Amino acid sequence: MIEFRLPSLGADMDEGTLLQWAVKPGDVVRKGQIMAVVDTSKAAIEVETWHDGIVGELLASPGDKMPVGTLMATLLEPGESLGTVRCAPSKPARPAAAPGRHGGRKVSPAARKFAREQGIDADKLVGSGPGGAVTLSDVEQAVRKAGGAAGERQADIRRAIGAAMARAKREIPHYYVCETIPLRVATDWLVKANADRPITERVLPAALLIKAVAVALKRFPELNGYYRNDAFEAASAINIGVAISLRQGGLAAPALLDASGKPLAQLMQELADLVRRCRSGSLRRAELSEPTVTVTNLGDQGVEQVFGVIYPPQVALVGFGRIHERPWVDNGALTVVPAVTASLSADHRVSDGHCGARFLADVRELLQHPEEIEP
Structure with a gap:
């Protein structure tokens, strides 16, 4: 069995x-x-x-x-006898709705209009009016309950995140390094690469940054894995956990599996799908349980730099701020280029600042030759 x-x-x-x-x-x-x-x-x-x-x-x-x-x-298991099996008792079924002119319960016009505005299915409510009709007050009560449930869920999310981050700051000796990376070559390359793609299939800079991190991690395995039982376990795959804000508050960091081995266009499609499913509450077990490192990108929030807290038992987190034009000296000449600040939060039990600095330098170099990032 x-x-x-x-x-x-x-x-x-x-x-x-x-x-x-x-x-x-x-x-x-x-x-x-x-x-x-x-x-x-x-x-x-x-x-x-x-x-x-x-x-x-x-x-x-x-x-x-x-x-x-x-x-x-x-x-x-194969060879075992099925015998007598049973299913756990099911929950009592909801009483069938009394038929009305909409195929469900009788609902007053004002109640139906308000329910539609609040995104509530009035036909599923239990009415308190004559003959079980759903009234405006019934809908108002449903709205209050929904708001309370959403508040409780958001509180649960904050507690879960708080517990994990408190553990991380308590147990993990963090160190931090950062690097400002010019992106003129990378952005020009993306424009050319996207020229022949439909709008829905174009690659965004966020996917290119994730791919550069994934490729660089192949040369820095001490940043990709887990710290468990007082020892580091290097991961065999590079699964990039992507920090995604949730509609109900808080965030999750599900994984783009095998990010280093996938073409950039495929990685972009999987990133868009991951964000969509994460925010709709439809993820798979491996996506939440198998990230080997996390990338957080807060550039769309307008911040220039982000120094994140490592998500245990991982040993590193890479952050990106916003891409914006800034003055730059190139071969002695002052110019203006798009640039981004990349940061690394890493576990001092596994690596040190020298390793972290070389890793960010590698990410920077890869982004100067984006055509070489593809597998």
Whole structure:
């Protein structure tokens, strides 16, 4: 028998809530197949199985909140008998809506108009009016509840982020280095590279910066990995965690997997998709549990520099500020070039400032020859 337990989907995750099962007892599943969708403090995560097997017993129900490590289901290994399986009891079903002229409950015109403005489905509300009709006050109460739930979720996100960052500052001896990088060559190259691409497929400077970091990390493995059990573990892949602000407040840093080995155009597409799914609350387990280093870009917020806090158990974080025109001396001549300030926050238990400085110098050099960044 194989045990399917709630995995840790990040260093700051202690528990999760089961939203739905993607399988049922008797289903044949393969390694990597989605088993369930779990809600964490940051997003809804698709959790896959790492074994082939047959779903035996589902031990949790949608809505159950459980700590990391909880046994959620069992799988039968090849050769095992299916026998008698059962599914955990389901939650009571919502009573069917009384039919109305919109196919749902009876809703007053004022209530329906207000519900539409607030993004609430009035047909799903339980009415307190005559015959169960949904009134304006019912919608107002639903709005208040939704606001309270959003506030509670934002508070949960802030607590989770705060706990992880407090641990990082307490346990990790940070050091910081920064480098101002001219981008005239890189931006001119991007303009030419995008000339023949449709607008929806054009590569943004953010993707080029991420790719330069990923390629440079191949030569600086001591910045790519984890510090666990008083020892550094170098990662075999370069999975760039991208810091993304969430609509409900806070941020998450899901990974662009194998960022160093992908063409720039593909990396751009995956970055756009990752941002979209992160903000809609639809991420995969590997994207949250397997980042090996984090990149944060606050240039769109107007800041010139950012010095971030390392996300444990990672050992480095790279930050980029805004790209803007600044005076520059080139071969003794004063000119104006677009430039960006790159920073590195790194773990002194694993590397030192000399290593960090050489890494940023390598990122700078790569951006002077962007055509060489492609695999």
